[in-house]
Amino acid sequence: MDALKMDAPEVRAGFSRWLLPVFAATCGASVANIYYAQPLLDAIASTFAINPAAVGLVVTLTQIGYAAGLIFIVPLGDLVDRRRLVIAQxxxxxxxxxxxxxxxNAMVLFSAMVGLGLLAVVVQVLVALSASLAPPQERGRAVGFVTSGVVVGILAARFVAGMLADMGGWRTVYFASACLMLLMGFLLAHMLPRDMPIASAERYGAVLKSIPRLFLSDPVLRLRSGLAFLIFASFSTLWTGMVLPLGAEPFALSHTAIGLFGLAGLAGALAAGSAGxxxxxxxxxxxxxxxxALLSLSWLPIGLLPASLVAFTLGVVLLDFAVQAVxxxxxxxxxxxLPEARSRLVGGYMVFYSAGSALGAITSTAxxxxxxxSGVSLAGAAFSGAAFLLWAFTRRWAR
Structure with missing residues (x-):
């Protein structure tokens, strides 16, 4: 937390300098909720007798809820009191x-996972809000700073989940996170100013209708959304599938040990904060x-599992750096x-992120x-290569 405070970009007058670090911490805690299940899939499958080939549905349903939240909740950030919206979520x-x-039972689990994904989009409301608070010349740095909290949450989630699950079972992970979210809600209620302006006076229905029109009419938005879909399909392919070989023979690693790979990936992902x-x-x-290009190459050492854990770890670091940089x-x-429509823009963009993550999850386990x-590695490499080709061809057409 201290490191985040020291490096935080400037925000506009009237806002506490602690606000962006709190945003980053809240984003990290919120996005971790989506990813806690990934290193616990084997334990969850055992508890509810879910077929191993179908257990990726736990992650996929969470991403479906997340996508719905991006479409129907995040655009509200342009229309309503964002303080109340963030605290309620x-x-x-x-x-x-x-x-x-x-x-x-599994039915209650699946339903709650969808609801959790629906509410986790508070991350995007906060990221859009950070872009609004920062001076224009520091917008990229502010977004990168708050996004670093998201990265910490995504990757540290696996270690935290593994450690808590080994100590008290997989259910302990979710009870502990519930307490953390209550704490973050209290901090936000105390620190968020009460007089933040509402960005737009449009009606909710008009805002929802404008989202596809914005993306269809803007080639930059189309390209960046397509890249998000493909890179997060690749990302989810790795992180959903890796628990299956690492938890089995010859490794038979504990949940805590598997979670340590998230800390390895964290080093690469945090380095990508400079991309802003x-x-x-x-x-x-x-x-x-x-x-x-680096993302595509990272699947070469990742594919060497189980022959080399060292090469696999290097590939994890490279993949996380590349994904977060993009x-x-x-x-x-x-x-x-479009500054006055940042919430709906980030909501629309992140729908592609969520769809890619869901596709990667179910593709990985299947x-x-x-x-x-080998099949997992080829799938991940295919998603990565498609993203590189999309970038290369669009640059050529632009010229």
Missing amino acids: TLLAALALAAIGSAP RWADRGLAGWTTGLSL HVTNQSLVFAR SYAHFGW
Whole structure:
């Protein structure tokens, strides 16, 4: 937390300098809720007798809820009191987490997972709000800073989930997170100003209708959304599937040990925070191309599992760096398109993120069930290569 405070970009007058660090921490805690299940899939499948080939549905349903929240909740950030919206989402997420932790059967679990995904979109409301608070020349840095909290949440979630699950079972993870969300809701209620202006006076229905029109009419938004879909399909393919070979022989790693790979990936992903500054300097194109090439190459060492854990770990670091560099760059460019519609822009953009993550999750477990780790690696590499080709061809057409 101290590191986040020291490096936080400036925000406009009237807002506490602690606000962006709290945003980053809340985003991290919220997005972690989506990813806690990934290292616990084997334990969840055992508890509810879910077929291993279908257990990726736990992640997929959460992403479906997340996509629905992006479409129907995030645009409200342009229309209503964002303070009340953020606090309500945070507290309701605590209730959804408690429901998952106490779920008596798979149907209740699946329903609560959808609800949790629906509420986790508070992350995007906060990211859009950080872009509004920062001076224009620091927007990319502010978005990168708050997004670093998202990255910490995504990758540390696996370690935290593994450690708590080994200590008290997988349900403990969700009860602990419910308490954390209550704490974050209290901090936001105390720190968020009560006089934030409402960005737009449009009607809710008009805002929803405008989202597809904005993306269909703007080639930058279309490209960045397509890249988000593909890179997060690749990302989810790795992180959903890796628990299956690592938890089995010859490794038979504990949940805590599997979670340590998230900390390894964290080093690479945090390094990608500089991508926001590169975008501010006009280097978004080259940052994207080099990162996508690196993402495609990362699947070579990842595919060496189970022959080499060292090579696999290196591939994890490279993949997380590349994905987050592209993601931060994407968001910096998207937010610059239409300042008065940032919430709906980030909501529309993140629908592609969520759809890609859902596709990667179900593809990963199905590929592993039928073709083993080689099938998972080929699927991840295919998503990555498609993203690089999309970038390369669109640059050529633009010229």
